[in-house]
Amino acid sequence: MTPLVFLALSAAGGVGAALRLFTDGVVRSRMKIAYPLGTTIINVAGSFILGLITGAALSHVVAESWHLVIGTGLMGGFTTFSTASFETVRLLQERRWVAALMNGFGMLVLAVLAALAGLAIGGAL
Template sequence: MKNVIAVGIGGAAGTYLRYIINTQLPADFPVGTMIENITGSLLLGLLSGWFAVKTPRDWVKAGLGAGLCGGYTTFSTFAADTVDLYTGQMIAPAVWYMFVTLFLGIIFAMIGFAAGQKAGGEHL
């Protein structure tokens, strides 16, 4: 039951952060979703790297990983935004958005993982 509660609290916090970011940025290009997915990848990488070295309680992992990061990031909005850009005849921005989000998301996750391991005490 602790895991379920932790995921719910983490998910609510992540969703709230995503909402705040999106309300502060212009709506003509999905920069908010791009920022959320890239920084969320970094955060999940950090947590995964840390958890690979340290062993927290299951509810902490669930609350921060599936909850916070799951609520903060959004692949479905990324996909819908890409389709919206493409169908709006914004083909180059759609391709740029896909490339930047995916490429930087993966790079930032790798950087985060290495940083998390280092912060957790494992020497790389």
């Protein structure tokens, strides 16, 4: 990895984190529900985009440096496993069993399926 790619990857991580905060804020302002929908949308969308860029990189449509910047940097900053875990624990503490199950396992299943779909589409490019 060149120093320029490292700097771009680092900057993209910061942009991804800011984009996550913005996206979650938009979802929360429009959807007044107690379920952490913003985090689910962020993690599923980020998994799809990461799968897409990875598939495109494996097909040599996208350069490996862009795969690192967009996949590892931007999507790494955008998605958030720790927030999803914390929100699941919070739902369990509130005894909201179904919401906790949906948030913990449901998001995992959706994110994996989204990553597989993105990988298939990216690989077909």
